[in-house]
Amino acid sequence: MSNLAPPCGPGSALRSGREDSVFSTGPESIMARLVMKFGGTSVANIERIRNVAQHVKREVDAGNQVAVVVSAMSGKTNELVAWCREASVLHDAREYDAVVASGELVTAGLLAIALQDIGVQARSWQGWQIPILTDNAHGSARIESVDGSDIVKRFTEREEVAVIAGFQGVHKETGRVTTLGRGGSDTSAVAIAAAIGADRCDIYTDVDGVYTTDPRIVPKARKLEKVAFEEMLEMASLGAKVLQVRSVELAMVHKVRTFVRSSFDDPKNPTEGTLICDEEEIVEQQVITGIAFSRDEAQITLRRVADKPGVAAAIFVPLADANINVDMIIQVVSGDGAKTDITFTVPTAEYDRATAILGKAKEQIGFEAVEGATDVVKISAIGVGMRSHAGVAAKAFKALAEKGINIRAITTSEIKFSVLIDKDYTELAVRTLHSLYGLDKV
Amino acid sequence: MSNLAPPCGPGSALRSGREDSVFSTGPESIMARLVMKFGGTSVANIERIRNVAQHVKREVDAGNQVAVVVSAMSGKTNELVAWCREASVLHDAREYDAVVASGELVTAGLLAIALQDIGVQARSWQGWQIPILTDNAHGSARIESVDGSDIVKRFTEREEVAVIAGFQGVHKETGRVTTLGRGGSDTSAVAIAAAIGADRCDIYTDVDGVYTTDPRIVPKARKLEKVAFEEMLEMASLGAKVLQVRSVELAMVHKVRTFVRSSFDDPKNPTEGTLICDEEEIVEQQVITGIAFSRDEAQITLRRVADKPGVAAAIFVPLADANINVDMIIQVVSGDGAKTDITFTVPTAEYDRATAILGKAKEQIGFEAVEGATDVVKISAIGVGMRSHAGVAAKAFKALAEKGINIRAITTSEIKFSVLIDKDYTELAVRTLHSLYGLDKV
Numbered sequence: 036m037s038n039l040a041p042p043c044g045p046g047s048a049l050r051s052g053r054e055d056s057v058f059s060t061g062p063e064s065i066m067a068r069l070v071m072k073f074g075g076t077s078v079a080n081i082e083r084i085r086n087v088a089q090h091v092k093r094e095v096d097a098g099n100q101v102a103v104v105v106s107a108m109s110g111k112t113n114e115l116v117a118w119c120r121e122a123s124v125l126h127d128a129r130e131y132d133a134v135v136a137s138g139e140l141v142t143a144g145l146l147a148i149a150l151q152d153i154g155v156q157a158r159s160w161q162g163w164q165i166p167i168l169t170d171n172a173h174g175s176a177r178i179e180s181v182d183g184s185d186i187v188k189r190f191t192e193r194e195e196v197a198v199i200a201g202f203q204g205v206h207k208e209t210g211r212v213t214t215l216g217r218g219g220s221d222t223s224a225v226a227i228a229a230a231i232g233a234d235r236c237d238i239y240t241d242v243d244g245v246y247t248t249d250p251r252i253v254p255k256a257r258k259l260e261k262v263a264f265e266e267m268l269e270m271a272s273l274g275a276k277v278l279q280v281r282s283v284e285l286a287m288v289h290k291v292r293t294f295v296r297s298s299f300d301d302p303k304n305p306t307e308g309t310l311i312c313d314e315e316e317i318v319e320q321q322v323i324t325g326i327a328f329s330r331d332e333a334q335i336t337l338r339r340v341a342d343k344p345g346v347a348a349a350i351f352v353p354l355a356d357a358n359i360n361v362d363m364i365i366q367v368v369s370g371d372g373a374k375t376d377i378t379f380t381v382p383t384a385e386y387d388r389a390t391a392i393l394g395k396a397k398e399q400i401g402f403e404a405v406e407g408a409t410d411v412v413k414i415s416a417i418g419v420g421m422r423s424h425a426g427v428a429a430k431a432f433k434a435l436a437e438k439g440i441n442i443r444a445i446t447t448s449e450i451k452f453s454v455l456i457d458k459d460y461t462e463l464a465v466r467t468l469h470s471l472y473g474l475d476k477v
Numbered sequence: 478m479s480n481l482a483p484p485c486g487p488g489s490a491l492r493s494g495r496e497d498s499v500f501s502t503g504p505e506s507i508m509a510r511l512v513m514k515f516g517g518t519s520v521a522n523i524e525r526i527r528n529v530a531q532h533v534k535r536e537v538d539a540g541n542q543v544a545v546v547v548s549a550m551s552g553k554t555n556e557l558v559a560w561c562r563e564a565s566v567l568h569d570a571r572e573y574d575a576v577v578a579s580g581e582l583v584t585a586g587l588l589a590i591a592l593q594d595i596g597v598q599a600r601s602w603q604g605w606q607i608p609i610l611t612d613n614a615h616g617s618a619r620i621e622s623v624d625g626s627d628i629v630k631r632f633t634e635r636e637e638v639a640v641i642a643g644f645q646g647v648h649k650e651t652g653r654v655t656t657l658g659r660g661g662s663d664t665s666a667v668a669i670a671a672a673i674g675a676d677r678c679d680i681y682t683d684v685d686g687v688y689t690t691d692p693r694i695v696p697k698a699r700k701l702e703k704v705a706f707e708e709m710l711e712m713a714s715l716g717a718k719v720l721q722v723r724s725v726e727l728a729m730v731h732k733v734r735t736f737v738r739s740s741f742d743d744p745k746n747p748t749e750g751t752l753i754c755d756e757e758e759i760v761e762q763q764v765i766t767g768i769a770f771s772r773d774e775a776q777i778t779l780r781r782v783a784d785k786p787g788v789a790a791a792i793f794v795p796l797a798d799a800n801i802n803v804d805m806i807i808q809v810v811s812g813d814g815a816k817t818d819i820t821f822t823v824p825t826a827e828y829d830r831a832t833a834i835l836g837k838a839k840e841q842i843g844f845e846a847v848e849g850a851t852d853v854v855k856i857s858a859i860g861v862g863m864r865s866h867a868g869v870a871a872k873a874f875k876a877l878a879e880k881g882i883n884i885r886a887i888t889t890s891e892i893k894f895s896v897l898i899d900k901d902y903t904e905l906a907v908r909t910l911h912s913l914y915g916l917d918k919v
Contacts, residue, residue, distance in 0.1 A: 081560060081563040081564055084564065085564075115583065118523060118583070118587055119586070119587065119590060121523040122523055122526065122527075122587050122590040122591045122594065123590045123591065123593065123594035125594070126590045126593075126594075127589065127590055127593055129600070130586040130587075130589045130590045130593075130600070130601055131586070131590070133582060133585065133586040133589075133601050133603070134582070134583050134586035134587060134590075136582075137579040137580075137582045137583050138579075140575060140576070140578075140579045140582075141557065141560070141576050141579050143575065144561070144572040144573070144575035144576035145560055145561065145564045145572075145576060147569065147572045147575075148561060148564040148565045148568045148569055148572045148573070148576075149564045149565065151565065151568075151569055151572075152564065152565035152567070152568075158571070158572070159572055159575050161575070161654070163605065164652055164653075210606060211606075212603070
């Protein structure tokens with residue numbers, strides 16, 4: 036996302052102008068510019084869309100300049116995807132995008148109508164009208180630039196709310212409609228926020244914030260007041276489904292202060308949600324901020340691989356060529372020293388393809404047997420505090436061992452560690468780590 | 478539609494080039510360029526869309542260059558319209574258009590996928606991508622220009638079918654999406670045909686052609702082989718629902734040879750349908766070509782109106798100001814000569830508004846009573862042969878009188894006459910005229 040061009044032209048000029056004037060000290064500084072994003076369940080029907088309009092009205096009445104980003108009404112995208120599949124299993128990604136992006140157009144128009152109905156000036160924007168320019172990776176395109184100038188101009192000249200169809204853009208050269216992948220509306224929202232120089236980006240969803248872990252598994256999970264961008268990025272990558280990974284990357288690069296909050300609150304009296312922000316904004320930093328888990332892991336072990344140079348390449352290059360994403364890798368020397376066991380994980384959906392590919396390359400790699408397990412889970416603990424604290428992970432290994440939980444693999448990075456364990460122990464392990472690092476609600 | 482700009486730029490150049498070369502005599506002259514249009518019932522689901530793909534493949538396999546125009550899947554437009562109304566009774570027409578035009582995008586993408594699936598090169602086009610430029614009469618916009626150059630270029634360079642979302646365009650100045658009104662995809666098809674210099678425009682529908690009258694009322698109704706543009710225009714205006722009026726106007730102005738035919742035929746062995754063409758192409762011209770009827774008429778009579786100058790203006794100007802379309806008008810002098818009765822018709826939906834407006838203006842107009850009837854029907858006989866035959870209408874009045882049918886009002890033009898009668902006599906009157914003018918199937 037680092038290649039998102041800075042906004043240029045009149046929009047940029049206006050923004051700078053505003054920052055110089057309104058955001059100087061003085062009474063006008065109450066006014067803010069913000070992006071509000073509403074997902075599928077928040078706009079599931081006209082009644083819910085009216086509710087969203089009330090959320091928007093609250094911010095407009097407070098004197099704010101508002102751009103709203105919407106997803107398709109829940110169920111609509113799935114319907115469109117199903118039709119594409121029915122028309123052809125090997126459907127053209129460009130046509131798929133043209134079909135699937137239509138759902139957001141509907142919501143954007145309907146929300147603009149609902150806003151006008153309660154006296155709020157509003158107009159809808161389709162991706163190509165702004166335009167939101169992307170590369171040509173149809174189905175999971177990356178935003179390259181957003182021209183926020185017209186939107187900002189209309190904030191100032193007409194006090195008009197911009198209602199933007201999320202999830203989509205248009206290819207910079209062909210002019211064909213692109214989509215940003217599942218959850219792409221989050222990315223649209225953050226990109227718009229960056230382009231119009233928004234003070235914050237509010238992601239309204241069906242949960243009221245980011246939790247220390249999944250509250251369905253750990254009733255003592257706490258809502259976090261603030262999470263650092265880096266932490267949120269790890270959480271999103273490691274299984275927390277609250278935000279699309281790319282939206283967090285983009286927020287981090289452009290330093291967009293992003294709130295995750297609930298659209299199911301009373302629009303007149305909403306709760307604050309969780310702020311995703313720069314590490315420096317978080318005064319009392321915990322060592323560990325959250326525990327994530329992903330059941331989408333399968334383990335593959337190659338037994339008695341010849342321990343010689345080039346063997347890792349022989350294993351992992353064919354998998355990479357097949358677009359199979361390998362995650363955790365560990366290597367254990369066998370008894371006799373000349374052979375080694377290599378264990379790694381792949382997404383569950385790729386397990387069969389991966390073992391088939393390895394089976395074919397058996398001669399070339401040189402191993403005795405391939406073993407695997409899909410009944411495994413990856414548990415991760417994330418926190419920027421790990422940087423300045425030693426022995427954080429070791430404490431976890433001990434606690435899990437005491438509960439009789441066997442660790443199959445470990446990976447660590449500067450701000451997280453992950454363990455692979457038997458799926459049966461998921462809840463026990465998550466609860467154990469949640470308590471261990473003092474995350475339980477008191 | 479007369480203001481549809483001629484295609485300009487490379488498209489136009491290419492077209493002329495083709496006409497000079499391919500359409501000279503010689504074996505290549507078999508190849509044609511055509512537009513195929515499919516309405517909502519023809520693309521109701523994926524199975525029907527696959528069937529449409531087979532129709533297109535037939536034409537491509539015959540060596541033709543094909544542009545396809547599609548409507549939304551049947552029911553989809555109604556769903557979108559209902560949502561707009563639910564969001565606000567007074568919805569912004571620009572937002573309504575943005576919402577409602579999305580249905581055609583879905584069909585266009587899906588048909589492109591279905592075509593590719595059977596080995597036909599194809600891509601979808603949204604209205605703004607072509608672009609189809611319109612005025613800003615949102616909800617019933619008029620096409621002002623169509624740039625067919627890219628489509629024609631891709632015919633030649635890639636042998637690619639263009640699948641175009643019907644019913645929509647984009648406003649030439651604001652860049653906002655517009656729609657062309659109900660049945661607007663017919664107009665899209667004819668406009669595209671004019672822009673790319675198509676040899677013909679095939680309108681596929683759920684009937685297999687244009688009939689001498691509605692076969693549900695007259696089982697002896699015959700399918701017409703050819704209808705003159707002027708006749709079709711009158712038929713569409715007078716109640717025949719087979720084509721949008723504006724599409725016929727446009728076809729007439731640009732001399733687009735248009736076929737009405739069935740999408741429910743076997744794609745491998747379709748019937749020909751009805752050709753709508755220039756009068757000169759029709760060798761054996763009947764005096765009367767068809768009988769149309771419209772139940773959407775209400776009669777209003779003002780009793781004992783003062784017979785003085787300016788009274789007609791006093792009646793009809795307020796109705797015109799209220800956008801009420803007055804159709805048949807007759808004036809009968811009352812017994813004493815100083816007073817007159819004035820009868821006219823309005824669309825049924827406007828009946829209450831019209832009588833209310835007249836009630837308010839009673840003093841000013843000066844009449845004794847307003848009477849009305851909504852149980853009336855307008856029966857029309859249409860034929861370019863009327864120009865050269867005298868007494869055609871008189872023959873009808875006599876035949877209807879013989880059946881005891883009372884005529885409430887009459888209007889005539891060069892190529893049609895209409896009578897207003899009691900609704901109860903609809904079928905009898907239509908059958909009587911159908912036989913009278915020799916239209917019955919033998």
